[in-house]
Amino acid sequence: MRRVLVAGIGNVFLGDDGFGPAVAQHLVERGDLPDQVRVVDYGIRGLHLAYDLLHGVAALVLVDALPGDDAPGTVTVLEVDDVPAGVGLDAHAMDPATVLATLHRLGGTLPPTYVVGCRPANLDEGLGLSPAVAAAIPEAVAAVDVLLGKLTTEGT
Known part of the structure; x- marks a missing residue:
């Protein structure tokens, strides 16, 4: 069986940046994930x-708030092809590029990686998602x- 890690990332104290942890929490609470899938709310623990x-x-799915020009609440799925160049090691940073660059610097290799992202409406200090981002969770x-x-079915 393939082992897949779903990583909710983001800072719940910065409004919509808590999108990744909220999705991870929803997946865990739903309770119907295959045995070969592990869901973790990493918050801001990039290292x-x-x-x-x-x-x-075998594969990584990152769930995070992503900047962009789309309307707040827009969900986008991206495939990550390579570790970004020129990103430094920062034990406190949680953005996907820094995490993947840190993995590379530690001698690891990038598994097939996807990002499920949502355009934020508000990244100001404060708890809770904006209505548009909360509505994007499903x-x-x-x-x-x-x-x-x-x-989980590829190669089986």
């Missing part, structure tokens, strides 16, 4: 995620489910 990836996973969960269906 922890990088070290967990060193132990090896769409993001569905996108993760599609990826998990693909990633």
Whole structure:
């Protein structure tokens, strides 16, 4: 069986940046994930995620708030092809580029990686998601489910 890690990332104290942890919490509470899938709310613990990836996973799904010009609440699925160049090691940073660059610097290799992202409306200090981003959680969960269906059946 393939082992897939779903990583909710983001700072719950910065409004919509808590999107990744909210989706991870929803997936865990739903309770119907395949045995070969592990969901973790990493919050802002980027170095922890990088070290967990060193132990090896077949695939990684990052869930995060992503900047962009789309309307707040827009969900996007991206495939990550390579570790970004020129990103430094920062034990406190949680953005996907820094985590993946840290993994590379620690001697790890990037598994097939996807990002399920949502355009934020508000990244100011404060708890809670904006209405547009909170309403996007079901769409993001569905996108993760599609990826998990693909990633847990490939090669079986």
